[in-house]
Amino acid sequence: VSMAVVALMLGSCGAGSYAPRGGGVAQTQQEIKWGRNQNPPADKVAGLNAWIERYKGRARAQGISDQTLDFAFRGVVYNPEAIRRSQNQAEFKKALWEYLENAVSEKRQTNGRAALAQYGGVLSRVEAAYGVDKEVVTAVWGMESTYGERRGDLPLIESLATLGYEGYRGDFFRSQLFAALKILQSGDIDPGHMTGSWAGAMGHTQFIPTTYLAYAVDFTGDGRRDIWSNDPSDSLASTANYLAKSGWQRGLPAAVEVTLPPGFNTGLGGKGKRRTVSEWQSMGIRQANQRPLPPAGTSTELLIPGGADGAAFLITRNFHAILRYNNADSYALAVAHLADRLKGYPGLANPWPASHPGLRIEQRKEMQQLLTMRGFDTQGVDGNVGPNTTNAIRAYQQSRGLPVTGQPDAALLQQLRRG
Ligand code: NAG
Structure with missing residues (x-):
């Protein structure tokens, strides 16, 4: 039986109120791609199964029904992809100006204007209802999922359970898992369509389950708070609601x-x-x-x-x-x-940041590579400029008779390329 078939069966015979709608099949196939075909080690599979049985006991004691538990955990298998992604975060520290350059790139602006045009109607209604500027809601959408393009394709219960079992930020994942079960019990979504990032962020604007329970809204009026489907309406309204409840004041810039x-x-x-x-x-x-x-x-x-x-x-x-x-x-x-x-306002007026032209991540890696090659070991080529790299820069500058600044800048990289 292919997993797509299993997911569709779950969709139709599960916890009652959910009736599958269109648009979910592609995501279901993504689940198969990432979630299930990676031959997880047998001891992990058995370990997670035992963990789930114990977890079910606690969830039952806190009001999750047997029906929801069966439905939620059916077919859940230890998911190595969730672990892999949790270990593969882009953790290199970007300078703020570098981060902003990517976050507010021409492309994200162009796509944002297109999103504003396409969803202008719903965004204006959201702005009127919650008092949060439609451009702010759109900007969050662009940051969180590049306007719906990357909503997260991992099966949520499976990745939360896998990470909870592994004990990685254990309390966080166990409580997110519990919140996810409550969402399933409410009938807003079925497990086959409940996908998210490895860390449990779901939908267009990446709500984690506890945030969903507290702030998600049904803006379309169809009786479901649906942040997972292609229609972003509920996600956009939920974001505005979360910002409004967090103290947003209408008309004020951030x-x-x-x-x-x-x-x-x-x-x-x-x-x-x-x-x-x-x-x-x-x-x-x-x-x-x-x-x-x-x-x-x-x-x-x-x-x-x-x-x-x-x-x-x-x-x-x-x-x-x-x-x-x-x-x-x-x-x-x-x-x-x-x-x-x-x-429509222009870019930042002040050069960013004027006193530190700095190097981009790729250039910092090249610098570390060259320093190490020339005998000044940076203890790794990761683009992070810490004490090891700074010491290597200083030693290099000293050996070449240069002013000893320890600064990773364009002049240094040019020097290094020469020898
Ligand atoms: C974020 C949550 C935020 C929470 C934080 C720390 C959303 C949109 N944001 O992902 O509420 O405080 O994690 O757990 O869910």
Whole structure:
């Protein structure tokens, strides 16, 4: 029996309320590709099965029905792909400017404008209902799944169970698994169509199961909160709802680029150091591009991620709402800036970051490779500039009679290419 057939059977004979709809078969075939054909080691398979039996007992005690449990775990097999992906995160640290360059690329802007045009109707209704700008919702969509292109193709119960069993961030995966069972019990989706990333993020805007339970909404009015199908309506409304419930204030920008006056005390920047816009203005801070500052009385913080010479931003409570969605300043800046570009505002005014031209990840790897080749071991070629690489740079510079800066920059790479 092919897994596609099994998934379709599950769809029609499962926990009752779900009736399969179109559009899911391709994802089901993806499941087979990633999930099942990798010959997992027999001891792992047996281990996970025993773990699931114990887990079922606990879930049952907390109100998950036998029917849901059977339905959810039927056909679940230890999934090596979930483990592989959990170990393969793109963990190299990108400089913020490099991250933003990719996040707010021309392509993501073009595709974002196309998405706004195609889904303008639903996005406007979402904006009216939740008070979150349609460009912000679209920017989140673009960041999370490149506008629906990459929603995650792993069978969710299987990957959460596999990671929970392996004990990797055990509490997180066990509680996400429990939330996923509650979703199945509610009848919003069946296990064959419940796919996501290895870490359990699902659908167009990558809700993890606990977020789904707390914030997902049925915007189409069909009785299901459907974030998995090709129609993004429920996902977009759910994102706006999550931001609204996280304190989003209608009409306020999340982050606005500003220019610092010469000699500005950068110690005034940072989270928690709130001042009104007019206080910042009295210190000489000015709007940097065509994006107007928030109203004078708005409470804001000053972010100076690139140092005094780089771009600086005033951030509002809406920035913090985006951080609830994904707790990284780089992410929130990307969403805010991409949304501004989709609104038609120009790019950042201040060069990024002016004082550190820096090297791209590929160039940093080349630099490490050349240093090691020339006898200055960087202890690996991963693009991460840590103490080993800095020491190697210094030693190289010393040996060549250059100023010893330890800085990975374009001049250094050119030197290295010569010898
Ligand atoms: C993110 C969640 C966020 C949660 C965080 C840490 C979404 C959209 N975002 O994936 O709510 O606080 O993980 O677990 O689900």
